Amino acid sequence: MATVLLIEDEIALGMIVRDSLEVRGFTVDYAIDGEEGLALFRSKKPDVVVTDVMMPKLDGFSLAERIRADDPYVPIIFLTARSQTVDVVKGFDLGGNDYLKKPFSMDELIVRIKALLNRNQPTRPADPEKLTIGKYHFDYTRQKLALNDHEELLSHREAELLRRLYDHRNQVLERSTVLLDLWGDDSFFNGRSLDVFITRLRRHLKDDPNVQILNIRGVGYKLIA
Structure with a gap:
């Protein structure tokens, strides 16, 4: 046990x-x-x-x-x-x-x-995993988002949410899936918390107009990159 x-x-x-x-x-x-x-x-x-x-x-x-x-x-x-x-x-x-x-x-x-x-826990990558989101470079392992010479440190939850959006980029990521995966249940209260983190990620990604996180009403979100 x-x-x-x-x-x-x-x-x-x-x-x-x-x-x-x-x-x-x-x-x-x-x-x-x-x-x-x-x-x-x-x-x-x-x-x-x-x-x-x-x-x-x-x-x-x-x-x-x-x-x-x-x-x-x-x-x-x-x-x-x-x-x-x-x-x-x-x-x-x-x-x-x-x-x-x-x-x-x-x-x-x-x-x-x-x-x-x-719940299946993610496996730690052997080496730092750097992903490209438009003009941004996202270092998932180090929880850092970089654009040119500017680098921002993401919170643990921001990094986990952005990774899931990236894995489903240009596709719909269902809201209930995110809530169950990261929050443990899809209650209204946790949904409000998720909305806060989506707003934060949009702010982090605002300097590349070609990168957007769209609300798909009643379903979830779509990362366009």
Whole structure:
């Protein structure tokens, strides 16, 4: 069974979640703050990370950012009392795969963990993979987009979304496919988050008029390049 790294500073809640996961066959490493969680991540190499957002020493967003610097692909689930769009977008922007609003049911957490573990994770390329999008050069592995001498660092989520658009360039990429692949479900709330990232990518690509991300109403998006 998979190994879960759980980081939760509310010890009573953390113990309940840990025990519930272990009863269901998961191996659980438990930390009570972000710094301890990062150290456990680097030593244990878990299959999935479940982390609170509001924590001492290192908050969940900062923890996710450091984890992503080490590993672009390990699934990260945020446990949070925050549900405003700006907070959720920030979490996804830093590389989170899913979030659960407190209070939550253990059954829902387990379903989400299993969904992320069952999802095919991308294989890390052996060498940096540089792609051409119009006049831009997109380094997917390093998450960088370059035009002439100007280079921009993309967020993890921006790079993943742009890669999927590139793989379907000049074709329709269905909105529901993107949401299920990158967000875990196609809820209205996650759809709003996706809209934010599409807007950001359009801004990154605005200096080449031959590159466009079109809305295909009711279906999805098309990258024209």
